[in-house]
Amino acid sequence: MSRVTIAAQAVDTHTLRRELQQPGCGGFCVFEGWVRETNEGREVSGLDYEAYNELAVSEGERIIDEAVQRFGIADARCVHRVGRLAVGDTAVWIGVVSPHRDEAFRACRYIIDQVKLRLPIWKKEHYLVGESSWVACSHGPADEHAHEHVHPL
Amino acid sequence: MTSITIEYYAQLREQAGKSRETITTDAASLDALYGELRQRHSFRLDTAQLKVAVNAEFRDWQQAFGEGDVIVFIPPVAGG
Numbered sequence: 353m354s355r356v357t358i359a360a361q362a363v364d365t366h367t368l369r370r371e372l373q374q375p376g377c378g379g380f381c382v383f384e385g386w387v388r389e390t391n392e393g394r395e396v397s398g399l400d401y402e403a404y405n406e407l408a409v410s411e412g413e414r415i416i417d418e419a420v421q422r423f424g425i426a427d428a429r430c431v432h433r434v435g436r437l438a439v440g441d442t443a444v445w446i447g448v449v450s451p452h453r454d455e456a457f458r459a460c461r462y463i464i465d466q467v468k469l470r471l472p473i474w475k476k477e478h479y480l481v482g483e484s485s486w487v488a489c490s491h492g493p494a495d496e497h498a499h500e501h502v503h504p505l
Numbered sequence: 506m507t508s509i510t511i512e513y514y515a516q517l518r519e520q521a522g523k524s525r526e527t528i529t530t531d532a533a534s535l536d537a538l539y540g541e542l543r544q545r546h547s548f549r550l551d552t553a554q555l556k557v558a559v560n561a562e563f564r565d566w567q568q569a570f571g572e573g574d575v576i577v578f579i580p581p582v583a584g585g
Binding site: 385401402403404406407408410432443444464467468469470471472473474475476486487488489 | 563579583
């Protein structure tokens with residue numbers, strides 16, 4: 353079963369949590385990314401996510417493999433929404449389970465940082481005032497810094 | 506001539522006015538192919554701002570491609 357899902361519908365967090373539960377794990381760490389009402393000073397009314405699904409899933413699986421190797425976590429899931437989202441909706445959900453909490457926290461942070469950098473997913477923001485625009489978060493020189501930020505562990 | 510399919514996402518989809526197209530080309534590398542398409546569709550991004558994937562695997566711009574390949578140019582991403 354795939355650990356990474358690109359979803360057109362709202363994330364069912366109860367099912368995800370149940371899938372991850374296992375007796376050897378005492379730590380469960382979740383990150384949820386929500387649509388915020390402002391971005392860089394502009395009021396956001398909603399946004400559209402689109403993804404290159406096949407590559408987003410394979411690259412997401414690679415990121416989770418890296419997290420398993422690097423931190424020794426037991427398992428993880430990542431769901432990223434596509435389509436029209438409103439303020440307050442969950443755009444991304446990441447759950448990590450491990451025997452102890454420290455590696456769960458660190459792996460969860462690693463996965464969300466790498467997802468933002470590497471998954472072929474695009475976001476078009478709609479504003480209360482003015483024209484909608486594509487948001488560019490990475491590929492640029494800032495990538496190097498982001499990598500530095502997550503690697504020293 | 507090589508026949509390939511290109512899928513467009515985000516601003517490239519909007520600028521091309523379509524999600525995919527199948528074309529024949531003489532371009533010898535992905536770099537040269539993007540140059541050809543950039544001219545045709547007036548894409549504003551250059552290769553320094555993009556990544557490229559062939560059959561859902563990231564590739565280098567210098568690499569060639571083959572008959573029937575599916576090629577995707579990847580604008581700056583913004584997941585999360």
